Amino acid sequence: MATETLIWLIPLPPALAFFLIVLFTNRNKALSHTIAVGAAFLSWLGSMIVFVRALRVESLGENPFESSVNWLPTGDTWFRAGVLVDPLTAVTLFFVAWTVLMIFIYSVGYHNFGQPAGDHDHKGLPPHGATVDEHGHKHVVPSVEPLYSRFFAFIGLFAFGMFTLVVSDNLLTLFVGWEIMGLCSYLLIGFWYGKKSARDAAVKAFMTTRIGDVFMLLGIAYLYSVTGTLSFREIFTETTLRTLASIPSMVNGLSSAGLIGLLLFIGTIGKSAQFPLHVWLPDAMEGPTPVSAMIHAATMVSGGVYTAIRMFPLLSLDSTTMSIVAFIGAFTALFAATIALAQNDIKRVLAYSTISQLGFMIAALGIGAYVAAVFHLITHAFFKALLFLGSGSVIHGMEHGVLHTGKHDVDPQDMFNMGGLKNKMPITFWTFLIGGFALSGFPIVTAGFWSKDEILADAFAHNLPVFVTLAVAAFLTAFYTMRQITLTFLGEPRTKEAAHAHETPWTMTTPLVVLSVLAIGYGWIGIPEHFPLLGGLVPNWLHDFVGGTLAEHPEALEFNVVPLLTSLVVALGGLGLGYLMYRNVNSPAEDKLQLGFLKNKYYFDEIYDVVFIKPVTWFADKVVYQIMDKGFIDGILHLFGPGTQGIGDGIRNYFDLPVINKFFGDGSANATYFSGEKLRLAQTGRIQQYLMLALILFLAIGAALYFLIKV
Amino acid sequence: MVPLSWYLIFSAALFSVGLFGVLTRRNAVAILLGVELMLNSVNVNLAAFWRYGNVTDIAGQVFAIIVFAVAAAEVSVGLALVISIYRKRNTVIADDLDMLKF
Numbered sequence: 001m002a003t004e005t006l007i008w009l010i011p012l013p014p015a016l017a018f019f020l021i022v023l024f025t026n027r028n029k030a031l032s033h034t035i036a037v038g039a040a041f042l043s044w045l046g047s048m049i050v051f052v053r054a055l056r057v058e059s060l061g062e063n064p065f066e067s068s069v070n071w072l073p074t075g076d077t078w079f080r081a082g083v084l085v086d087p088l089t090a091v092t093l094f095f096v097a098w099t100v101l102m103i104f105i106y107s108v109g110y111h112n113f114g115q116p117a118g119d120h121d122h123k124g125l126p127p128h129g130a131t132v133d134e135h136g137h138k139h140v141v142p143s144v145e146p147l148y149s150r151f152f153a154f155i156g157l158f159a160f161g162m163f164t165l166v167v168s169d170n171l172l173t174l175f176v177g178w179e180i181m182g183l184c185s186y187l188l189i190g191f192w193y194g195k196k197s198a199r200d201a202a203v204k205a206f207m208t209t210r211i212g213d214v215f216m217l218l219g220i221a222y223l224y225s226v227t228g229t230l231s232f233r234e235i236f237t238e239t240t241l242r243t244l245a246s247i248p249s250m251v252n253g254l255s256s257a258g259l260i261g262l263l264l265f266i267g268t269i270g271k272s273a274q275f276p277l278h279v280w281l282p283d284a285m286e287g288p289t290p291v292s293a294m295i296h297a298a299t300m301v302s303g304g305v306y307t308a309i310r311m312f313p314l315l316s317l318d319s320t321t322m323s324i325v326a327f328i329g330a331f332t333a334l335f336a337a338t339i340a341l342a343q344n345d346i347k348r349v350l351a352y353s354t355i356s357q358l359g360f361m362i363a364a365l366g367i368g369a370y371v372a373a374v375f376h377l378i379t380h381a382f383f384k385a386l387l388f389l390g391s392g393s394v395i396h397g398m399e400h401g402v403l404h405t406g407k408h409d410v411d412p413q414d415m416f417n418m419g420g421l422k423n424k425m426p427i428t429f430w431t432f433l434i435g436g437f438a439l440s441g442f443p444i445v446t447a448g449f450w451s452k453d454e455i456l457a458d459a460f461a462h463n464l465p466v467f468v469t470l471a472v473a474a475f476l477t478a479f480y481t482m483r484q485i486t487l488t489f490l491g492e493p494r495t496k497e498a499a500h501a502h503e504t505p506w507t508m509t510t511p512l513v514v515l516s517v518l519a520i521g522y523g524w525i526g527i528p529e530h531f532p533l534l535g536g537l538v539p540n541w542l543h544d545f546v547g548g549t550l551a552e553h554p555e556a557l558e559f560n561v562v563p564l565l566t567s568l569v570v571a572l573g574g575l576g577l578g579y580l581m582y583r584n585v586n587s588p589a590e591d592k593l594q595l596g597f598l599k600n601k602y603y604f605d606e607i608y609d610v611v612f613i614k615p616v617t618w619f620a621d622k623v624v625y626q627i628m629d630k631g632f633i634d635g636i637l638h639l640f641g642p643g644t645q646g647i648g649d650g651i652r653n654y655f656d657l658p659v660i661n662k663f664f665g666d667g668s669a670n671a672t673y674f675s676g677e678k679l680r681l682a683q684t685g686r687i688q689q690y691l692m693l694a695l696i697l698f699l700a701i702g703a704a705l706y707f708l709i710k711v
Numbered sequence: 712m713v714p715l716s717w718y719l720i721f722s723a724a725l726f727s728v729g730l731f732g733v734l735t736r737r738n739a740v741a742i743l744l745g746v747e748l749m750l751n752s753v754n755v756n757l758a759a760f761w762r763y764g765n766v767t768d769i770a771g772q773v774f775a776i777i778v779f780a781v782a783a784a785e786v787s788v789g790l791a792l793v794i795s796i797y798r799k800r801n802t803v804i805a806d807d808l809d810m811l812k813f
Contacts (some may be wrong), residue, residue: 684809685808685809685810686805686806686809687742687805687808688733688734688735688742688805688806691733691734692734695730695734
């Protein structure tokens with residue numbers, strides 16, 4: 001099949017799976033997940049074929065795979081929509097396809113496929129376990145998710161959104177995929193809609209990202225009004241970019257390129273949960289863990305960064321915009337890392353770590369380190385998906401323990417309830433360790449080291465404040481990662497539930513193993529050429545390949561020993577310190593970092609509540625509801641009500657009753673009755689009288705006609 | 712040749728006799744007889760007009776023959792009705808047959 005056709009087909013299977021499951025196979029769990037995983041596999045296969053073919057093309061950046069069709073008529077011309085695979089798309093497609101497939105497979109095990117239905121499970125609530133009778137004694141086992149098929153339908157649609165976003169050749173279809181993911185994240189975060197916290201989180205995620213989306217749409221509209229095109233290949237031509245850079249915008253001191261870039265970047269801030277729109281992401285942990293992995297690693301947040309990277313040629317036109325991007329990224333990286341220090345929920349730590357790592361990418365982009373940002377985006381997707389799925393596996397194992405002891409008030413996500421899971425769940429432990437080390441940037445072995453090192457090296461070369469901020473953030477990252485690993489897996493079990501935790505089924509562990517291989521191996525394709533000892537053993541393939549996306553191929557950095565030493569020190573130092581500090585910590589009280597402002601995320605939720613939500617609800621209640629609606633609108637209505645009623649009464653009493661009813665209604669009936677009464681006398685029943693009458697009438701009419709015609 | 716008006720006068724007289732009979736006789740059979748007279752006066756008219764008009768156009772003759780046929784049919788139905796009424800009410804006096812009055 002032609003590569004272009006294949007690219008068109010990549011997003012389709014998950015969408016098809018969504019409709020099939022929703023319309024037909026909703027009741028059949030096995031069929032539903034077969035369709036969904038099969039669809040993910042088809043998309044994976046397509047992506048891999050496209051990826052391999054993309055590798056074979058010489059300078060793919062200049063000759064990408066592209067194909068487009070006329071979509072919307074715009075006057076004399078057409079708005080064209082289509083697909084585009086350049087190096088950036090190719091590598092993104094690679095990690096998206098892998099993580100999506102792994103997450104789909106993992107979901108089968110996560111939702112307890114093959115287990116009995118729960119004793120008292122409700123739709124919209126997590127399963128509570130089922131009692132089974134085995135060898136004469138009863139015990140409780142995990143029960144299957146009541147809305148099993150629905151879950152696979154939603155993640156199918158989600159995958160469709162992501163693939164659409166990745167293969168789009170223009171901002172509009174990219175935005176369509178973007179919004180589909182927004183909807184799906186709402187549906188999936190609120191998947192257990194019976195829980196109030198899940199509902200609130202879903203609404204919060206949707207509303208917060210919406211703020212970004214509106215600005216992004218404004219940016220798209222502005223861009224279209226200036227250039228008349230939304231196609232990446234057309235925007236990123238030299239003439240268009242020069243025009244954009246030279247036209248001043250309505251904001252003082254910013255070129256229109258700068259303003260457009262900023263508006264689009266606000267979209268990324270919302271989607272990729274950057275400061276100050278980061279608040280939705282930690283709450284989004286209310287969703288099932290595969291969803292967390294999907295939203296926070298593989299697809300949605302990556303989609304935000306991917307868009308920013310995609311728009312890099314536009315963003316880089318204006319230095320003000322770039323500084324803002326760099327600042328937001330670096331600030332978020334450090335800010336979120338500090339919050340992660342004091343979180344006790346295993347998934348929340350990962351959520352803040354995600355925000356922080358996305359900050360790394362954004363910061364890299366802001367200082368112009370294009371390739372480093374892409375590199376970290378990919379490696380992060382692998383190891384963060386691995387970590388989320390691993391944490392899901394841990395939670396699953398803990399839930400097993402909770403079902404065993406029957407104490408349902410024990411939170412299976414609280415790290416202080418865990419400990420010693422290393423021996424209980426060896427596969428989960430080793431894969432989680434690999435993911436954690438990759439996140440911390442453990443030297444040489446892990447992919448995270450190479451990508452983070454590249455960002456630090458670029459930052460050192462271009463922007464020292466950003467370098468320092470990111471170095472501190474990287475140190476904190478290693479530290480809280482080790483804290484998490486220590487609290488969860490090392491030491492002795494702190495609760496009976498942890499002691500009875502269980503390794504999870506193969507459907508869950510297989511994705512973990514596959515992702516951990518990628519989390520290690522993917523780093524080797526981006527080893528800098530001048531790295532001591534290892535440099536040059538493997539060519540720095542990633543730099544050449546991804547760098548080819550830009551019209552101006554970025555230069556590889558000269559090797560510098562300072563950032564390398566820094567990244568070694570922060571990674572190893574953070575890991576070591578984390579282990580030493582938390583080796584013997586057994587309860588939150590012994591944890592010295594449980595500071596109020598960190599635990600409460602610098603009170604951002606509260607601040608937003610006071611600054612935005614309270615005034616808005618006050619305004620809605622007092623002004624809109626009481627004054628506008630009840631006073632003004634209802635007042636007008638009350639004015640109309642009696643008025644119309646008076647008119648109605650008048651018409652009824654003075655027109656309807658006397659004229660219509662009395663005169664026409666009763667009158668016509670009376671007249672008919674009266675005339676009938678009188679005329680019936682003419683009906684004598686005597687045939688000769690009738691004939692006589694007929695004769696007389698005939699003569700009369702004849703006479704009349706005769707005289708009339710004569711006259 | 713006898714002028715046309717003689718036929719017409721004759722026809723009008725015959726018609727009047729028939730009409731008088733229909734309006735005044737109380738016996739239903741006699742009323743039917745009157746109707747026959749009226750029909751035949753029309754036939755005389757038709758035949759006379761044909762003879763004095765365009766002789767090649769035989770519509771007048773044909774019309775007269777159709778009237779015969781209709782009259783025969785009408786009489787047979789009429790007499791059947793009279794007999795039927797007689798069996799039911801034991802009378803053929805028209806004035807007594809006033810079941811349709813108010």
